[in-house]
Amino acid sequence: MKGIQMHPSRKSILVTGCLLLALSMSACTTVSEAAPKNSGADTSAAAPSITEIKVNQKARDLLPESIRSAGVLRVASDPTYAPFEYFDTDNKTIIGWDVDFSDAVAAALGLKAEHVAGTFDTILPGLASGKYDMALSAYSITPEREKIVDFVQYINGGSGVAVMAGNPQNITMDPTSMCGKKIAGQKGSIQSMELIPSFSKECTASGKAAIEVQNFPAQTEANLALTSGRVDGVVADSTSLAYQSKLAGNKFELAKGKDYDPAPAGLALAKDSGLKDAVTEATRDVLDSSFYRGISSKWGLPDSVLVTSDVLDKK
Incomplete structure (x- = not known):
């Protein structure tokens, strides 16, 4: 959201398999339901x-020969x-x-990028098995995920709370404002597995x-539960929620307050793919280009989440 060629003991295979499952369960999205059927891009x-x-020859020279000769990067997203x-x-078309x-x-x-749709619980294992070359699906970079895949950062992001237009339940970014209320998240997401349970403990x-807590297989399903009155709020990536609100005709809005846990996000690569150095150099060019800010404006990403290529030099 590659291949990891492993020749370990049976025990280490089991451990790695468990890590992959845990990582995929922390992914942000699932393909069980398509997003709204209209483009909300700013045209x-x-x-x-x-x-x-332009082609960065230094980056291209760092590519594995198999990828360079194929001429294609298989990119998986949900x-x-x-x-x-x-x-x-x-x-x-994705x-x-x-x-x-x-x-x-x-x-x-x-x-050339070849885009492939996948479900959140199969993309990371697919990346590890060599089914894909790269995965981009709004991944937060976490220590758990870094144990099994490599990341190249391209953005920062945090979580917000979506509420019905007018906020009839008076929900804010203060977790105690959600006590006793029905709050949804996407099944397997960081929000559903970590954030909302931590809010409940505060309560x-x-x-x-x-x-x-109510979890849904797809983000679109969680949003529908909100607009139909089955839940009082939805916790997810704030940038995505703001955009999806526009696609839904502003039936819901973001609760006021600062994002929860702003964190780096990036594209994922299998650790033994041989792609990280090349992709890092290519990403440096993109982050330094006007194209980066152009697509961010096109898709409604605020300047506050954008980064510079300096982040690639941090260990």
Whole structure:
């Protein structure tokens, strides 16, 4: 969201398999339901042109020969998480910020990106087995994930809370405002597995009712539960929630307050793929280009989440 050629003991295979399962369960998206059937990209300004991304020969020379000769990068995403990745009106073409970004990385490498849809629980194992070359699906970079895959950072992001328009339940970014309420997250996401449960513990620790946590297979399903009145709030990536609100006709909005746990996010690569050095150099070019800010404006990403190529020099 590659191949890991392992020749370990049976015990280490089991451990690695468990790590892969844990990592995939922490992914941000699932493909069980398509995103809204209309594009919410900002078309009022001139679209950024991929032609401004030139081949970085240094990066291309670092590619494994098999990739360089194939001329293609197989890029996996879970297309239910607008504006990062979702299906266009034909329900076949994957569009979004991650798509544009990976197209630019591929162009800097002198390659073409081939976009493949996957479910959140199969993308990382697929990356490890060599089914894909790269995965972009709004991944937060976590220590657990870094144990099994390599990341190249391209953005920062945090979590927000979506509430019905007008906020009738008076929910804020203060977790105790959610005590006793029905709060949804996407099944397997960091929000559903870590954030919302931690909020509920704050509630009970302060003598208030626990949050009634409700998890849904797809982000779109969680949003639908909110707009239909089945839940009181949804916790997810704030940038994605803001964009999806527009696609839903502003039926819901973000609760006021600063994002929870802003953290780096990036594209994922299998550790033994031989791609990290090449992709890092290509990503450096993209982050330093006007194309990066152009696609961010196109897809409604705020300046506050954007990064510079300096992040690639940090260990």
